[in-house]
Amino acid sequence: PLRTALALTSMIFNLGRLVGPAIGGFAISLIKDNWGSALSQGTLPSDVPSHIGESFCFFLNSLSYFAAVIALHLMDFVLPVYERGKNAAHDFWEGLKTAWTFPPVRVVLLTLAMLGSTAITANTLTPAIARDILHGDSRFLGMLQSSLALGAILSAGYMASRATLKYFNYHFIVATLSCGTALMIYSYSSSLKLSCFAMFLMGLGQILLFSSTNTLIQLIAPHKYRDRFISFYAGILLGLVPLGCQFTGFLADHIGLREAVRVCGVCSFLVMIWYLFNRHHIRDHEYPATE
Numbered sequence: 001p002l003r004t005a006l007a008l009t010s011m012i013f014n015l016g017r018l019v020g021p022a023i024g025g026f027a028i029s030l031i032k033d034n035w036g037s038a039l040s041q042g043t044l045p046s047d048v049p050s051h052i053g054e055s056f057c058f059f060l061n062s063l064s065y066f067a068a069v070i071a072l073h074l075m076d077f078v079l080p081v082y083e084r085g086k087n088a089a090h091d092f093w094e095g096l097k098t099a100w101t102f103p104p105v106r107v108v109l110l111t112l113a114m115l116g117s118t119a120i121t122a123n124t125l126t127p128a129i130a131r132d133i134l135h136g137d138s139r140f141l142g143m144l145q146s147s148l149a150l151g152a153i154l155s156a157g158y159m160a161s162r163a164t165l166k167y168f169n170y171h172f173i174v175a176t177l178s179c180g181t182a183l184m185i186y187s188y189s190s191s192l193k194l195s196c197f198a199m200f201l202m203g204l205g206q207i208l209l210f211s212s213t214n215t216l217i218q219l220i221a222p223h224k225y226r227d228r229f230i231s232f233y234a235g236i237l238l239g240l241v242p243l244g245c246q247f248t249g250f251l252a253d254h255i256g257l258r259e260a261v262r263v264c265g266v267c268s269f270l271v272m273i274w275y276l277f278n279r280h281h282i283r284d285h286e287y288p289a290t291e
C-alpha cells in the first residue's frame with residue numbers, strides 16, 4: 001500500500017536522525033574505555049588526545065556516506081515529466097500560497113513548525129543534562145539517546161502497521177501531549193531511569209509527529225504541488241529546527257537547563273491547545289484511497 005510505503009520511508013529517515021546519536025554515544029564510550037585500558041597497560045603512547053572517541057565517530061560517519069552513494073548509483077528509475085514553471089521564485093511563492101490556502105496542509109506544517117522550533121529542540125540539551133544534572137558521562141548520554149531511539153522505533157512500527165487514515169488527526173494530539181509530558185518529567189528529573197523514560201516518551205511523540213506529517217502531505221497534496229509541500233516539510237526539519245536549537249541553547253545559558261526544558265514543555269502543551277482548535281481541518285477532509 002502507498003500509505004505503508006510512505007510510513008516506512010519516513011520511519012527510515014527519522015530513525016536515522018534519532019538512532020545515530022545513540023550509536024555515537026555508545027561508540028564514544030566503548031572506544032574511550034578500550035583506549036583507557038590500553039593506556040593504563042602501557043601499550044599506547046600517553047600523548048593520545050582525550051577526544052579520540054569523538055574523532056573516531058566522525059570518521060565512521062564519513063564512511064557511512066559511501067553506502068548512500070552506492071545505493072543511489074544502483075537505483076534505476078524514470079523521472080516523471082513536470083510542466084516547466086515560470087521561474088524558481090514564482091514556483092516557490094505559488095507553492096507557499098497553495099499550502100497556506102489548503103487547510104489540512106497548513107495545519108500540519110504549522111504544527112510541525114511550532115513544535116519543531118520549541119519542544120523538539122530540547123534534544124540539543126541532552127549532553128549538558130547528562131553531564132551537569134545527572135552527573136554522568138558518555139554512557140549516560142548513550143542511554144538517554146537509546147531510550148529516545150526505542151520510543152521512535154515503537155512509534156514507527158505503529159505508523160507502518162496502520163491500515164487506514166481514520167483517526168489520523170489524533171496522532172498530532174498524542175504527539176504534542178507526549179512531547180510536553182516528557183519534557184516536564186525531564187525538567188524535574190534527577191534520576192537516570194526517570195530521564196530515560198522521559199526520552200522514551202519524547203521518541204514516541206517525535207516520530208509520530210514527523211511520520212504523520214509526511215504521510216498526510218504526500219497522500220492529500222495535489223500532485224502538482226506535492227514536491228513543493230514536501231520541500232517545506234524538509235525545510236522545517238532541516239532549517240527551522242536548528243534555529244530553534246539556538247534559541248533553546250540561549251535560554252539554557254540565561255535561565256538554566258531545567259528551566260529551558262520546562263519552557264519547551266509548556267510550548268508543547270500550547271501547540272496542542274492550538275491544534276485542538278484547528279484539527280477539524282484534518283478531521284473533516286475527504287481522504288483519497290491509500291491502497
